[in-house]
Amino acid sequence: MARLQNRPGAGRRRVSHSMDSVLTEAVALLDEAGVPALTFRALAERLGGGVASIYWYVANKEELLDRATDHVIGAVLADVEKLPATGDPIDDLRAMAMTLFDAIVDRPWLGPYFMRNTNIQGNSLRMYERLGRETLRLDLDARQRFHAVSAVVGVVVGSAVDMGQEPPKEVLDGAVDREEFLGRYAQAWRELDPAEFPFVHEIVEEFDGHDDVDQFRSALELTLAGLRLQAGA
Amino acid sequence: MARLQNRPGAGRRRVSHSMDSVLTEAVALLDEAGVPALTFRALAERLGGGVASIYWYVANKEELLDRATDHVIGAVLADVEKLPATGDPIDDLRAMAMTLFDAIVDRPWLGPYFMRNTNIQGNSLRMYERLGRETLRLDLDARQRFHAVSAVVGVVVGSAVDMGQEPPKEVLDGAVDREEFLGRYAQAWRELDPAEFPFVHEIVEEFDGHDDVDQFRSALELTLAGLRLQAGA
């Protein structure tokens, strides 16, 4: 029996891709089941082509993730630019941060990759610029402006990472919903010694069933209040 | 020739471990070269034993990372508890957050895993309690306290994640130092169109050679200022 070894490209119908189709399908996989679902094999199957072809468009998986991230940030940037200006830079900053956060709520996989490599992520850089431009209207020096934007981005990413950590996988399967997952945690907290954990007992009812968006908004509000104070506005 | 297949445990001298030795060596690997360096095979070799033995102590890699994280957070917690109380809860909160952040600066791999699973991470939970206890002395309601601690932890983790992202690997190899790595980024930014990126140009000199600790401290200060305002103190 003849060995058909090392005869690549024989038999199968060829398929032609494009950077855009690669990223679109990559994002689709990420949306469906997060980062673990984005494998070169799964992506190739979805594109109807071979695994190695993808390497013509991206050098490695890291670049694939960076480009996929920037791909969706492009749409978010468009949303941000459509936001009406209120005249108050801090109000505008809040609106932009909320828009950005909403996007990450929709796509929890975004969190860890957002703003990771502005060389590749051109839209992320534009987003950074857009946020920073608001600080130009505040009475701050360059360093304060730099730190202010870093702080706002930090709040967004910090909350996003906190949220984005996949619940062991029962939730992804749909076997257990988020509510129950949180509830189990809360129950474990309630059973702690109240003398040793007074604070945890104080807030456990707030934690149980809490809304991530509320949590984020509060954190953002604290930062913005501090910023307003700093700018004397 | 006799096949020596499927005769495990034959020949090699047996080694006995302990939860503590497993975690200590795991942390050593993480400290040396980050998360990618912590493989079950590398860890087994370091312990002088077999790969599968580690699975008697932890169910999987996730749990290994959670336990390793909590292992070092235990030491940080001890540092935090040694901190002198100033009488001002917000000043104490700042000191604790700084201590926590310093630990993450020393061990960048900590960032993404800190506070991930308080079921396993008992020390992280105690740290959370410790931070929260300061808010009990502020004039806030339970929800505000919950959000305040979340915000502070968010700032720490957000900055830590931002910092912890391994520079492509030239820096890890020591071929390029952090200074030059930042400088290259800054250079790329300087070459952008000033009309399109006025903010980036405004802050590029601040970015170049900036100190992560400064950046973190500023973000923390904004949050704490907002908190002080909220508590009316």
Next chain:
DNA sequence: CACAGCATCGAACGTTGTTCTATCGTAGCG
């Protein structure tokens, strides 16, 4: 029609987390 080079592809490689099953070593017991 030949050629160049862009784009695609199957197969193979090395590494990883994890599981399977066999084995060792000792504490308890008669």
Next chain:
DNA sequence: CGCTACGATAGAACAACGTTCGATGCTGTG
């Protein structure tokens, strides 16, 4: 002293992954 049960250890095998290799198809240009 021997036997047994069980806590603990171990090598080999497996499936999945990212990545590389070299060959092959396709298409526009001369």
